[in-house]
Amino acid sequence: MCRTNVSTVVPPRHPTRLDGHQIQHDDARRVGVLHGPKGSSSARDNTSSKARHDSICFPYSEIGGAPALIVSPHHPRFLSLATRERLEKAMRAGIVVPQGLIAHGRGEAFDYILGEETLPAASAATSAAAALLLTAKHPVVSVNGNTAALAGREIVNLSLAISAPIEVNLFHRTRRRERLIAAYLKRLGSEEVLGIGEAASNAIRGIASQRRRTDPRGIGQADVVLIPLEDGDRAEALSRDGKKVIAIDLNPLSRTSRAASVSIVDNVIRAIPALTDAYNKMKKMPRDRLERLASEFDNQRNLAKAIQEMIQYLRGWA
């Protein structure tokens, strides 16, 4: 990916403290692409040296003592690079695990071949997800390290908008990380965060290790669970437990995407605010219409549509 080094440093648009580390909270729902497919007319095609040598910049990764590269916001990959930077800092702060960086890279690649935008299959899934949440008795929002770092503020806004509690649910579970993430979400405005320490006294059947633990006031009693970036085992176990699962996962082939009732194949950064918007817009719909929307949604067919969208994008290159 192209990077460049220029001079001045721009202050983050919505600076948020992340355990002593400065994390950039731009509310970008769209991340630029390096260059577009053949025939693409978008500005994304443009890796002009102007864009790459502009003067309002952020320092790009001071890694292992290597001098920081400074990247211009006009750089076609500015938002993508800023997001990487944010995750790296969140790793240093203990919120994101190293495996979370690898997971992010996987997400990035799938996002490339979606053209890094919210396509029709994701929008359809978002409507079905909003319908599920609007008709749920006990909806719960599950949060892990990557989701907190990438979309902490947006997750808190969603939780408040839909009156669903947030539960921290980690793949690599430690007390320290649970507490760090809960504290971070509270600083972003969450009133309560479930699933911390002893509070996670329930267990999901069919899962070994600490990953099975859930909060009886949260996922334990939930009928609908939103799981961004979940691993396949847990997604499958939650479904087997009779819960409706809404996944957000850029990989339409993952077991999580396959196991969920509704899979939103989109970047969590774009998907969470889109879900909040859809929820707010659909609030006044009659209940029977919402129920029909949710029950008529065919997840496997919609995943096939998401894969078709990726094929479409790749075709533009071949």
Place this chain on the structure above:
Amino acid sequence: MCRTNVSTVVPPRHPTRLDGHQIQHDDARRVGVLHGPKGSSSARDNTSSKARHDSICFPYSEIGGAPALIVSPHHPRFLSLATRERLEKAMRAGIVVPQGLIAHGRGEAFDYILGEETLPAASAATSAAAALLLTAKHPVVSVNGNTAALAGREIVNLSLAISAPIEVNLFHRTRRRERLIAAYLKRLGSEEVLGIGEAASNAIRGIASQRRRTDPRGIGQADVVLIPLEDGDRAEALSRDGKKVIAIDLNPLSRTSRAASVSIVDNVIRAIPALTDAYNKMKKMPRDRLERLASEFDNQRNLAKAIQEMIQYLRGWA
């Protein structure tokens, strides 16, 4: 991705010390897939609980104090998980940068949609690359953190087989990392490693920062440069400098892939040994045939073929 936790720990097959960290050097050229596309008849489809709960295992990531998960070698994603583990350890050892984990994740996703195997387009590029190396005056193998960690031994074997020096060339350049990587490659059998410290006294035109530096005895005088996992700026600058560039990059859409003379769209873990094999097999070919092979290779057309192969794989799922 599915993971499981079982009991015993298996010793690495070819243990190598990596700056005090134990890194597994399996010579796997193939990494299993989670589950195959529709109609796939391969064993890869099989995420049986037998496979997931077997008893010969390796400890999977003791991350941020989280208890290690133990993964069976019969686990369908064993090799992929072991590779992640290896990169993580290499990051702790200072060889791989955090951004390298994100880059690896991107590679993983593109590898998924290749079915995690070496497909015809990659094999065609490998033959052209071997022909270029066989007819080169000064071939050089460029190595960064990820390549050293993922295929250090294989890179050293290639360098010896083709009598081309290794030059360390880092995106995130520090003296410490250069030296760590050089020492690691020397432990794996490399006689000399170029590009370290003051030795990198040349500069590639059109590149700012430390990334422009090259060794006059290596890339400085090279006519053919092998660059696994290179960034786009440097790949383009090397080409502009009149060098023939052989890229190994799982992303067929990257600027590196586009800028190279020959792009091998394959995992560096499989591509390096395949290139060594091709070189050895083609050694006796007459020079004019090798020259024709190299000059007739159409990289853009072959990249389109690699993209078609990805589309083919995705179609199996849609």
